[in-house]
Amino acid sequence: MIETEARKKAATRTARLDAVFAALADPTRRAIIERLSRSEARVTEIAEPFQMSLNAVSKHIRVLEASGVVERHRKGRDHILSINTGSLDEVDGWIERMRHFWDARLDAMERLLVELKQDPKSSHKDRKHGSR
Amino acid sequence: MIETEARKKAATRTARLDAVFAALADPTRRAIIERLSRSEARVTEIAEPFQMSLNAVSKHIRVLEASGVVERHRKGRDHILSINTGSLDEVDGWIERMRHFWDARLDAMERLLVELKQDPKSSHKDRKHGSR
DNA sequence: CTTTTATTCAACCTGTAGGTTGAGCATTTT
């Protein structure tokens, strides 16, 4: 794989993260996702509990669709929405990766503190794992 | 706890989710977080790799700070930024909750399909758990 | 004490997100 290709791939991955995080940043859209977690539903059904116009909800759905979090298939005049089960994998992966680093650093700091407390002049010693 | 209090608490939780998801939706801000995952750093250090002005980065940092993902403590004229280790717990929780529901539904559908294939007239039968 | 360095504050510009309303287009119902 050429360097340019790799960069392009990374770019789309970044863009996808952008889109999914942005999609999840709106409370209305999160509510829609939660609704769809129970069962698939038509646009009108989804819009019903909200105060805003049907059009506004329709727009939110399009954002979710563009981010890949929800999918649509038409059945006559009804548009049936459902969640794309794998769509959160990438964001979840990013978050877990970050937490892993943070935990590792916390772990190291804790180890250092313990060492300093026990023996202010010694270097590395035993370690006990498992943070969070 | 009175009903109004509960609603207020839910509202702030929602707002916090909004803020963190929105903070993570920007690639520059994610890069800043990744940088801070290695070690804490001053504003200028953080800004260095980016094309944009220092002021722009400063703004991004404020967004991250407002969302609770990064923390700041001043040391002389330097502002030292670091990540708030627990700040992703809530978003991570939300994502995991959603995935749990999705997986449960996928599981149920799969079970149904297996049943129909094996014995098109029978009802519930054995179940094997563990998705993903 | 003057100058440099680190950072924020304030004003401004441009694009886009999220909402509205009013048509318009298919499909289903009568």
Added chain:
DNA sequence: AAAATGCTCAACCTACAGGTTGAATAAAAG
């Protein structure tokens, strides 16, 4: 065929996000 239903498209408005530049403030270095 006509009317009702489900949904989108298009134009528009307002607010805010993300960037710029040009001070202003605070601490450190000369």
